[in-house]
Amino acid sequence: MSNCVSKKRILVIDDSEAIHTDFRRILCPEPRKSRDDLDELEEALFGSNPAQDHPSSESEFEVDSAFQGQEGVAKVNESLTRGHPYSLIFLDYRMPPGWNGAETLRRLRLVSPSLRVVLCSAYSDYSWGELVQEFGRSQLLTELRKPFNGPQVRQLAISLIGPT
Template sequence: MSTHPNPRRLLVIDDSEAIHTDFRRILTDEPLKSRGELDLMADALFGPEAAGSSVDKTVVEVDSAYQGEEGVARVREALAAGRPYALVFLDYRMPPGWNGAETLRHLRRVAPTLPVVLCSAYSDYSWAELQAEFGESRLLRQLRKPFNRQQVRELALGD
């Protein structure tokens, strides 16, 4: 977790454990259990990731939910505890539960001003359909998988 007294709290809602690991790797100092051969090759070619990072990873705290229902419950709990999330990264597809759009509908009821980044390699909804239902605003963004590390950092740190 974070050593900063007031970390920027983020929630990742995705059914893939690997995606949660990727977000933690990009945004926190949390040690990874194992590093793949490609990671080691990238470090050899470009240097350790932390050395080139412009993000102070100690000011970000990443929590996980593996289904939409669990994610909405975590947002409720965070609000009740007075420790709201600053941003949610939300997957479009999370079988067998709610998909991203359904989860977003519930999130908007619980926390109407919570910024959400919808993430996926594909979508069951067009971006135009999502904007028509949820409105065009800075509260809703889109991030395509596989995602760009710098783009994730910029979204996570906000304005």
């Protein structure tokens, strides 16, 4: 389950635990509890930073995990039943031994046709053109190539579903 509290729910569907950890670190950063020597040096050189003096204690996003496509579709179903749906899915292309990203997306579209999905991978068994041809070109489907960086992921989430 998630370790951060927010209104905007994101589901990461990926077979790699490290990827889930990366998404949580990027989208739900831990608030800094204390100042260290580097903070004091930075303040001495550049002056006080009001944003650092009062760090936000809440993340903008709540991140949940599924490690296979079948599990992800089940979580989306459950979230809809509970009336607490996800706002965005980050979905890996390859998740052996289960459904790949394209099959998972087909099933997600049956359950929640308007859910925004970001397909993520360093490689794909499908070209982006093939995926667009099958699923249509819309703001509901975006591609993110690995390796990705933190600011890129955070900005993508904010642009697709907005900050809280």
